[in-house]
Amino acid sequence: xxxxxxxxxxxxxGVDSTVAALILKKDGYDVLGVHMLLYTSPLxxxxxxxxxxxxxxxxxxxxxxxxxxxxxxxxxDYFCREYQAGLTPNxxxxxxxxxxFGFLLEDARSRDAEYLATGHYARIKRSVRGRRLLQAKYxxxxxxxxxxxxxxxxxxxxxxxxxxxSRAEVERIxxxxxLPRTAKSSQDVCFLSRENYRSFLDQRFSSSAxxxxxxxxxxxxxxxxxxxxxxxxxRGVGLAMGDRAYVIKIDSENNRIVLGxxxxxxxxxxxxxxxxxVCGEPSSVAGVTAKIRYKAKEVPVRxxxxxxxxxxxxxxxxRAVSPGQAIVFYREEEVLxxxxxxxxxxxxxxxxx
Numbered sequence: 001x002x003x004x005x006x007x008x009x010x011x012x013x014g015v016d017s018t019v020a021a022l023i024l025k026k027d028g029y030d031v032l033g034v035h036m037l038l039y040t041s042p043l044x045x046x047x048x049x050x051x052x053x054x055x056x057x058x059x060x061x062x063x064x065x066x067x068x069x070x071x072x073x074x075x076x077d078y079f080c081r082e083y084q085a086g087l088t089p090n091x092x093x094x095x096x097x098x099x100x101f102g103f104l105l106e107d108a109r110s111r112d113a114e115y116l117a118t119g120h121y122a123r124i125k126r127s128v129r130g131r132r133l134l135q136a137k138y139x140x141x142x143x144x145x146x147x148x149x150x151x152x153x154x155x156x157x158x159x160x161x162x163x164x165x166s167r168a169e170v171e172r173i174x175x176x177x178x179l180p181r182t183a184k185s186s187q188d189v190c191f192l193s194r195e196n197y198r199s200f201l202d203q204r205f206s207s208s209a210x211x212x213x214x215x216x217x218x219x220x221x222x223x224x225x226x227x228x229x230x231x232x233x234x235r236g237v238g239l240a241m242g243d244r245a246y247v248i249k250i251d252s253e254n255n256r257i258v259l260g261x262x263x264x265x266x267x268x269x270x271x272x273x274x275x276x277x278v279c280g281e282p283s284s285v286a287g288v289t290a291k292i293r294y295k296a297k298e299v300p301v302r303x304x305x306x307x308x309x310x311x312x313x314x315x316x317x318x319r320a321v322s323p324g325q326a327i328v329f330y331r332e333e334e335v336l337x338x339x340x341x342x343x344x345x346x347x348x349x350x351x352x353x
Contacts, residue, residue: 008115016121023162035047071099145335270345271310293322
């Protein structure tokens with residue numbers, strides 16, 4: 001009789017990873033419940049308690065993996081460093097790349113687990129080109145945007161059990177199986193807990209005040225530090241102006257915040273760096289779409305590739321393209337890859353056809 005394949009399931013204490021573990025157990029896997037200790041807070045403690053309770057209910061081993069040092073280095077320090085440089089970081093992408101599918105995957109292998117599973121809403125499909133990363137069946141909950149850094153080697157050892165489920169179906173499964181109470185959902189940036197991110201950053205480094213100017217360079221006022229602002233921001237700028245003014249550029253080199261009107265927020269394209277392709281660089285860039293942030297709609301793009309860099313011209317101008325954020329490229333439901341936005345390009349003649 002063949003032994004059951006062992007899978008380590010990353011249990012956050014929430015409903016999604018709980019149902020992922022249940023599905024895999026019912027499918028006959030030898031399930032290990034693994035909870036990552038990433039930071040110290042009451043919310044983190046609650047999540048660990050919930051994860052352990054879930055393991056007892058499912059009758060699977062509970063393993064606590066202390067990754068606080070790694071999380072601090074690869075996610076929290078990165079988050080602070082990017083904001084200090086006037087960029088808008090994406091800590092979830094960094095966490096997936098280095099922590100979940102880096103250190104946690106290595107830990108799973110050390111426990112003789114063939115696979116690591118998470119509660120992400122995404123799919124993996126085998127093809128002649130290798131393992132393809134696909135969007136979730138139900139786009140309302142699709143989380144493939146955060147996973148573009150996965151490579152072929154890692155995809156062979158990863159399972160996404162929820163890729164074909166809607167969130168409503170997952171909740172019905174949890175209710176029908178009478179699973180224990182799960183932890184409350186964390187904010188977009190989990191380690192901030194209930195803190196304001198600016199307060200968190202103020203505790204990490206000191207900011208230098210500087211000038212707020214308009215697009216002509218005219219002085220409008222003073223800012224309290226570039227880390228306190230993001231592209232597209234209107235509220236909290238600290239200036240009383242007759243017309244609506246938005247942060248359209250963060251000039252960290254000159255320690256300046258540039259304000260402009262709504263129309264000046266739009267860009268015709270973006271330059272990306274540190275570009276990663278899931279199945280290798282595509283032989284054709286026809287039919288490619290892109291998302292400039294998680295909740296943005298996909299837009300057709302015309303791509304020009306140059307090694308680890310890419311220039312994407314949008315079919316229609318996009319609002320508040322933010323350096324530091326991820327831009328992710330798709331063809332239909334497949335995630336081709338993505339990179340980090342280095343700069344936005346002005347609206348002009350170069351648009352996608």
